[in-house]
Amino acid sequence: MEFGDITFTEKTRAVIKIQDGCDRFCSYCIIPYARGRVRSRKPKNILSEITKIAKEGIKEVVITGIHIASYGKDFKEEYKLIDLLEEINSIEGIERIRLGSIEPLLITEEFVNRLEKLSKVCHQFHLSLQSGCDETLKRMNRRYTTEQFKEITTLLRTYFEDAILTTDIIVGFPGESEEEFNQTYTFLEKIKFYKMHIFKYSPRKGTKAASMKGQVNGNIKEERSKKLIELSNKNQRYYNESYIGKSVEILFEEEKNGVYQGHTKNYILAHYKTSDKIENTILKLKCVKANEEYIIVE
Ligand code: SF4
Structure with missing residues (x-):
């Protein structure tokens, strides 16, 4: 089965679904009954989809699924989530790779060791x-x-x-x-x-x-x-206040009443007041203020 599932957020980010289903059977969850067992999309289809959207100017991809830690479990040959991430990391034009919700047990020393070498992977872990x-x-x-x-x-x-x-x-x-x-x-x-x-x-x-x-x-x-x-x-x-005085890179997504909103690589929401057109641009700016919800940069 093959199923592309891209949702665009303005012109900056695309959500890529890499698998469906779950075999875990947590006692409160209906998904394994409703969505069935793990089915992973073929790597070549995911990679060509991301290559295509990168050419269209998308800089950030969010890798999601029902249980992405199980990615590849249904393949004959061994190919896991980390193998896929390594290939996505080398796609030209993509600057940020964000992981959707992950099962804690995916995080092993081997996984983290390989992940550390991928410069585009955002250090935000759900x-x-x-x-x-x-x-x-x-x-x-x-x-x-x-x-x-x-x-x-x-x-x-x-x-x-x-x-x-x-x-x-x-x-x-x-x-x-x-x-x-x-x-x-x-x-x-x-x-x-x-x-x-x-x-x-x-x-x-x-x-x-x-x-x-x-x-x-x-x-x-x-x-x-x-x-x-x-x-x-x-x-x-x-955490937000701990950024005051620090410089951070932000990918700006949209403008509301003269204030641009974007996220740092580790997904902290940032506000920047400017009249420049900076949508889909990554800028390095200094955090000057912070509250519960976001940081303010200049
Ligand atoms: S791992 Fe997630 S999707 Fe799977 S059964 Fe548990 S809660 Fe549901």
């Missing part, structure tokens, strides 16, 4: 953690422990000094007691993600978790979600 409590993770049928996850973040931060780590967290998963939630909170304080996307658990019919005992009350989910959003905002402000 690792879906889902919970910071080992018992909850087990019930979710996630396949890592918090200890392993911590090691993975240390590995990334050791190789990439400017790494920005983001994540998804589910609150109110069946059986999540106050104690389990507190463990998650403490773990998240330690990891200090740049940004966390918080989801209140909602049962999906046909999944294991939907019929688990200990479904959590909506008000409790709301409270827990609020606490984690506050923590996320605090972290984001902390």
Whole structure:
């Protein structure tokens, strides 16, 4: 099966879907039932698609899929995500390669070692953690422990000094007691993600978790979600402020009321007031101010 799936964001970025389906069967997720097993697009088709859009002026590609860590699992010959990234890295015209959400267990020393050599890969890593409590993770049928996850973040931060780590967290998963939630909170304080996307658990019919005992009350989910959003905002402000006085490269995407918006290579949103036309241009500018949401450059 072959399926191209490109969505353009203005003239700067293209989202490339490299695979579909998932074989993981997390207990809350309907995707393996709804979308079936892993199917990877052929590398030559992905590469020719990216070459074509690079010629049209696109500078940044976002590599996505349902479970991109499984890319190539269904091929006869060994060819993995890192092999594909190495080939994309050599496509002329592409200046930034961004990875979509990745399964934490993909991050091994070998993977990071090869990734480090790819100059176009953005050091922004979205690792879906889902919970910071080992018992909850087990019930979710996630396949890592918090200890392993911590090691993975240390590995990334050791190789990439400017790494920005983001994540998804589910609150109110069946059986999540106050104690389990507190463990998650403490773990998240330690990891200090740049940004966390918080989801209140909602049962999906046909999944294991939907019929688990200990479904959590909506008000409790709301409270827990609020606490984690506050923590996320605090972290984001902390990271953004740490850029004040530093020069950063920004790819500008669009203009709104005289202010251009763009992102740094590690995906920090930047605002720049200018009357110049700088869409789809990469500029190196100095961060002069920062808030919870973005940095201001001059
Ligand atoms: S949550 Fe992600 S890894 Fe787990 S089954 Fe769903 S798609 Fe697969």
